[in-house]
Amino acid sequence: MANRLADATSPYLLQHADNPVDWWEWGPDAFAEARERDVPVLLSVGYAACHWCHVMAHESFEDEATAAYLNEHFVNIKVDREERPDVDAVYMQATTAMTGHGGWPMTCVLDHDGNPFFAGTYFPDRPRHGQPAFTQVLQALSEAWRDRGDEVRGVAENVRQHLQRGLDTPSLVPRDGYSTSGGPAVGADALDHAVEVLANEFDAAAGGFGGAPKFPPSMVLEFLRRHGGDQARHMLARTTxxxxxxxxxxxxxxxxxxxxxxxxxxxxxxxxxxxxNAQLLGLYARLGNEQGQRVARETADFMLRELRTAEGGFASALDADSAPIGGGKAEEGLFYVWTPAELVEALGAQDGRWAAELFGVTEEGTFEHGTSTLQLRHYPSDPHDRARLAAVRERLLAVREQRPRPARDDKVVAAWNGLAIAGLCDAGLLLDAPEYVDAAVAAGELLARLHLAEGSRLLRVSRDGVAGKHAGVLEDYGCVASGFLALVQATGDARWLHLATGLLDEALAGFRADDGGFFDTHADAEALVARPRDPSDNASPSGLSSMVHALVAAHALTGEGRYRDAAEAALATVTNLAEKAPRFAGWSLAAAQVMLDGPLEVAVVGPAGAARDALAARARRLPGAVVVVADEPRDDVPLLAGRTAVDGAAAAYVCRGFVCDRPVTSPDDLG
Structure with a gap:
């Protein structure tokens, strides 16, 4: 029998719709129920592609005895962190403060006002690795609520005060505990210092930063690309x-x-x-080398093949787990790993052995049960071997398609689709692949049609062509505005400029803080224990850094000084973060570098043809440049106003730092 989550739109919540746990969605009704029954609230937060969320679900939430205890002693709320990043942000702050680390699944226990008095992540179904069983934790919490109510309420009040100090004021980043408030705008010395700090954390042997686990540092790499210099270029090249x-x-x-x-x-x-993938697609396309072009094409093709939805948007994720051929329990990585025997079976003896050597597939294996991940030990230089590799990849892809596929979280998240639009625009323009721009336009149309409500108010998610109910957060406004501004540059359609500036104006009115930074939720959003505010980048840009990029691009296209002023004021609030922890401020640093260098604004105007294409292609290779192309002057895109061809030939008008150069007609004159 299904529980209340059967009516949810989130694929993650729907994964739990058949649990024996009597789940509630986040909302006032759940807290009213807890108050009436005088029991605490158990909040479980995760996302559809989360491996350990699945493990905890199988071990505990699908277990009848555990569910019965949860239903009797708690009101249980399930939240998709990707659908409600505001709820996730508040309680992740609490989890990190109370335990010293965070992650998903996240488990918090709350009083009737939403104040947490206990927090943790994954709990096993029985004691192991020094962790208590989940049922032991539940019993202790229920007894504490019943027998030591004053103590519980005291803890909850202390945590509430901590959260309000940490989130209602400029963020206290829990990684190092320093404030991000105050300080001048990020200048040249601060940018150089950030490169030095990154160099000290750089893994010279393997690339990337720090040790295991190792995440793709997309935004930091883009900062290094824009900064330039031998040290930055080395870290960029080695890591990519x-x-x-x-x-x-x-x-x-x-x-x-x-x-x-x-x-x-x-x-x-x-x-x-x-x-x-949206961020890495754009990064590799902008590298301008052969490897970058190959990886960008392959990544864009993957996104269009496996993440694109029927409505033209892009799904959130593919799961880590999949079932074995013939059925059975889903396991992590089964879809992607190979043995030497499987390669021979798929490719024949000669090509199978060649592929095993090229991809580092051994009898011992690099993963589990004698299987190996595929690593390309070197990209062949011989044209015959490159053709052979392409044929091998095609045949392996066909064989792999016969395996049970990982599940897809097919909700469309506004912010991440904004990132996808920007990445596809870059790839389409830089790789001369108009199909990628076409896909970006289709995703933009979906966002404009479904996610824009009440003028310039954004909704965070949609699924199957139906918009969800949750309001957009700051990252949605910044990333979607950036995506729309990328569409202006890719298509010349001024409609996208109008939509983007509408979003930015709404964000400046509804999210801005008194010090020039931003809160992550709108001023009229649902009131939580604290109003989230975190300027640090993680796997995706923070709301603040995404807004800064959009504001800089909007200023370049419109000449509106208030957009640049807002960007500079926001950057000034993250100076300390940028200097002390640049790995978590990469996107802000990339924006600061562009602002220090100009930013670079380029209008390419003149008759269509090879000469104009060459000018535009060179201009788009300039780090951080905003580039628009048109046949003739246009007033609907202010950067194009008054720009004409020169003696009938296409010309590039270049402005940097409020100073414009004379128009040039040769790509060589663009630098």
Missing amino acids: AAMAGSGMYDQVGGGFARYAVDRGWVVPHFEKMLYD
């Missing part, structure tokens, strides 16, 4: 090459897994997230 040849990259089907569990990028956590 390491990731492209790694087991974290799908050598058969393209696209990146969420992270590698080891320092050397050999074994990934196999879930594939839209936000990672």
